[in-house]
Amino acid sequence: MNSLLRYTRFGEPETTLELIPQPLDARHESHLRVQMLLSPVNASDLIPITGAYGHRIQPPLVAGYEGVGIVTQAPASFAHLTGTRVLPLRGHGTWQQFVDCPAELAVPVPEDISDALAARAYINPLAATLMLKHFPPEGKRVLVTAAGSECAQLLGQWALKFGAREVIGVYRSATHAKKLAAMGIIPVAQRDHEAIAHYAQNAGVVYEAVGGELADTLLTHLPDSAHFVSYGLLSATPFSMQKRAATLHWFHVRHYLAAMDTATWQAEFKQIWSLLRQTPTGDVTLFPLAQWQAAIAHYRTAGRTRKTMLLFDV
Ligand SMILES: NC(=O)c1ccc[n+]([C@@H]2O[C@H](COP(=O)([O-])OP(=O)(O)OC[C@H]3O[C@@H](n4cnc5c(N)ncnc54)[C@H](OP(=O)(O)O)[C@@H]3O)[C@@H](O)[C@H]2O)c1
Numbered sequence: 001m002n003s004l005l006r007y008t009r010f011g012e013p014e015t016t017l018e019l020i021p022q023p024l025d026a027r028h029e030s031h032l033r034v035q036m037l038l039s040p041v042n043a044s045d046l047i048p049i050t051g052a053y054g055h056r057i058q059p060p061l062v063a064g065y066e067g068v069g070i071v072t073q074a075p076a077s078f079a080h081l082t083g084t085r086v087l088p089l090r091g092h093g094t095w096q097q098f099v100d101c102p103a104e105l106a107v108p109v110p111e112d113i114s115d116a117l118a119a120r121a122y123i124n125p126l127a128a129t130l131m132l133k134h135f136p137p138e139g140k141r142v143l144v145t146a147a148g149s150e151c152a153q154l155l156g157q158w159a160l161k162f163g164a165r166e167v168i169g170v171y172r173s174a175t176h177a178k179k180l181a182a183m184g185i186i187p188v189a190q191r192d193h194e195a196i197a198h199y200a201q202n203a204g205v206v207y208e209a210v211g212g213e214l215a216d217t218l219l220t221h222l223p224d225s226a227h228f229v230s231y232g233l234l235s236a237t238p239f240s241m242q243k244r245a246a247t248l249h250w251f252h253v254r255h256y257l258a259a260m261d262t263a264t265w266q267a268e269f270k271q272i273w274s275l276l277r278q279t280p281t282g283d284v285t286l287f288p289l290a291q292w293q294a295a296i297a298h299y300r301t302a303g304r305t306r307k308t309m310l311l312f313d314v
Contacts, residue, residue: 004096005292008060010051013296031100032074034088038119039067039095041299041308062093066122068115078103085109089122097312104262107269116284124151125272127253128158131207135229137164140204144169146234148176155207156185157279168199173303197221212237222246286311
């Protein structure tokens with residue numbers, strides 16, 4: 001039997017998800033079967049459940065986009081993976097005890113990487129590396145918003161590594177300021193409009209995930225030469241397109257996946273493992289799958305400094 005968190009209609013995750021037992025389907029011959037260990041709760045997992053991408057996906061669906069698990073069954077040509085840890089990506093939802101995924105897209109996890117780090121090595125790290133590659137930070141003043149988020153902290157730290165002149169981190173909850181400073185990121189409170197306007201004036205690139213009033217303030221003050229990369233809308237409020245002089249880019253990981261062949265896909269993770277080994281990431285708080293509602297409540301706590309993780313029975 002499988003145990004899965006699925007939704008059969010769009011709505012708020014708290015009232016729309018249901019944990020159900022279901023007999024396992026037969027495995028496709030080219031797929032791995034992976035018994036899950038850990039899976040994070042990310043904004044990227046919850047937003048689709050609300051129907052924000054209703055033009056592209058339709059329930060019934062199993063929630064969750066990433067996580068780590070152990071291969072229990074494999075096609076003959078991937079038999080060497082049986083019993084090892086992989087990221088079972090780009091198959092079906094990962095918030096279930098057993099995930100089947102295309103064998104060539106499963107990402108082997110190096111031995112020195114912990115389960116808690118491996119489980120969140122996809123969405124945010126890949127988004128950060130792709131944004132830094134396509135909208136480079138070298139020699140520039142960089143602004144990141146939602147600076148308490150894991151994605152922004154990876155972006156900020158790696159932008160400095162890749163040659164940004166300085167990185168400003170605009171945070172909502174003050175609990176993040178000290179940690180940002182320790183990472184070499186200059187912390188600025190989201191309500192400090194004056195400081196944000198000041199830093200925006202000479203910014204080269206902004207990686208922005210909040211939208212609404214904050215995005216409006218930034219766009220009003222950025223110079224023509226700046227690149228404004230919108231990759232999230234945590235406030236759920238759009239921003240005005242009329243105030244902009246900077247060049248606006250819409251970023252989403254999925255726009256880059258189709259163009260990646262298997263070799264490029266696996267190579268991206270070689271870089272990600274190497275970067276993650278050198279990068280401080282936050283601790284995690286574990287919730288057994290049966291306590292998924294408590295996990296979502298933890299995820300929604302403003303000022304949270306630990307990543308929310310679902311723990312599966314093995
Ligand atoms: N486009 C893509 O391909 C892509 C890929 C990966 C991630 N993302 C986006 O990246 C963002 C961060 O994801 P994550 O997993 O890194 O998040 P996370 O670690 O779970 O952190 C969420 C953060 O969002 C902040 N936040 C929530 N609502 C906010 C608001 N209205 N204004 C300002 N800050 C707010 C919280 O702030 P406080 O703690 O300060 O209260 C918290 O620090 C999300 O928007 C996600 O959709 C996009």
